[in-house]
Amino acid sequence: MSKFLNMRFNLMPFWLLLCFSTPRSVCCDYEVTQVVSSYYDMEDYQYVKKFDSHIHINTYDTYFIDLVKKDNFKFLNIVDDRPFGLPMEEQEKVAISHFEDFSDQMIFATTFSVDDWENDNWLSKTISHLENSFSKGAKAVKIWKNIGMDLRDAKGNFVMVDNPRLDLILDFLSKKNIAVIGHNGEPRDCWLPLDEMTFSQNYYGSHPEYHMYLHPEFPSYWDQINARDNMLNKHPELKFIGAHLGSMEWNLEELAKRLDKYPNMDVDLSRISNLQLHTIRNREKTRNFFIKYQDRLIYATDTSINSSENPEKIKNKIHNNWIEDWRFFATDHKMNLKGHGSFRGLKLPKKVIDKIYFKNAQKKLGFS
Incomplete structure (x- = not known):
């Protein structure tokens, strides 16, 4: 029997022999280290490559670039x-x-x-402008909410993003393998009374001209979503990034339906307060959404940098926002969403963090 036990012992893996031959506390520390290494923590923020896919720089000042370098970010500046x-x-x-x-x-x-939508030469001028921008380094094209919420044709009808006149532009971009960033419509709050809004009361209360609840003659929320979906139906090969969670920030199930239906559609995460609210309501469900769609989600903040702002103040604000977003995605620290309650961060695995913070944007936008 003794000889048999010695033979079994000699065949054990080295790490198991180590646990038998070292104090219990050392062995336990080793096991904990192995588990923790699957996740990042706050100390890792500085060292992990990150990409913010939704920035608007409206100044020639370079102070923001200093912050980007310090925090180990790259970013997409959107016109x-x-x-x-x-x-x-x-x-x-x-x-x-x-x-x-x-x-x-x-x-x-x-x-x-x-501006010259109705002119016969609009298409040729637009393609010429885009070609010139690509020659100077542009990696994507933004379609803003003025298409769907402002632009009208000669008959006074709203021009939506699935308008046939835009098909030639989208075909051109698809053939060139250029990603389109679509800000189609607004958050659903825009079509709700102030007292039913989730986060937008201050903005729409101060800007009633943009509060669609007060303008029922304008296209509805679902008009905007349906037009975007129809556009994707017509252009299945188009590389598309739905800005602001594809304007479906209020409902992860509805967003998931689109991600399932349109394999070339990704979304940026620039309504993180809504994601935190989803986490308060059901953390496991929200975390599972990120795990399932880890290849389709791209970190973004929709930050604007203007010359009228105090550089140090805006740098501190952006840095703090980036830090808190990292806390939400990478850790399970306790956090608070003002007016809505407390929650724990999602603590996503390293491989998921690496995708949403860098690899997905890199794949979609084609940068090194």
Whole structure:
């Protein structure tokens, strides 16, 4: 019997022999280290490569670049065709200027104007503009909410994102393998009374002209979503990123339906408060959503940097937001969502964090 036991002992794996031959506390520490190594913690924030896929830089100042370097980020600077703030042409000049100087830290997305939508030469001018932007480094094209919420045709009808006139542009982008970032519609709050909104009371209370609940003659929330879905039906090969959780921030089941149906659709995560609210309501369900769709989710904040702001103040604000987002995704620390309650972070595995914070954006946008 003694000889048999000695033979069995000699065949044991080295790590198991180590546990038999070392104090219990050392063995237990080894096992805990093996478990913890599958996850990041707060100390890892500084060392992990990260990418923020939704930034708007509206200044030639470079203080934001300093923060990006310090926090080990790269980012996508997005140009919008919006009727306020810095004009589209100037936004693009700013983007190109920063890209030329800091290509290791950033890439940029261009857009196109619809001011002369009804002109016969609109299509050729638009494609020429896009080609020029790509030659200067643009990696994606943004379609903003003015298509669907502002632009009208000669008959006064709203132009939606599935309008046949846009098909030629989308076919062109699909053939060039260029990703489209779609801000289609608004959060569902936009179509709700103020007292039924989740997070948007202050904004729409101060800007009733944008509060669609007060403008029932405008396209509805589902009009916007259905038009976006129809556009994807018509262009199944198009690389598409739905900005702000595809404007489906209120319902993960509805978002999941789209991710299942449209394999080339990803979404950026730039309504993280909604994700935290989902976590308060059902943490396991929210975490499982991230695990299941880990290849389709891209970290984003929708941060704007303007010349009128105090550089140190805005840097601190952005840094703190990035830190808290990391806490939410990478740890199970206790957190609080103002007005809604406390919750624990999702503590996603390292491989999931690496995807949503860098690899998914890299794959979709084609940067090194």
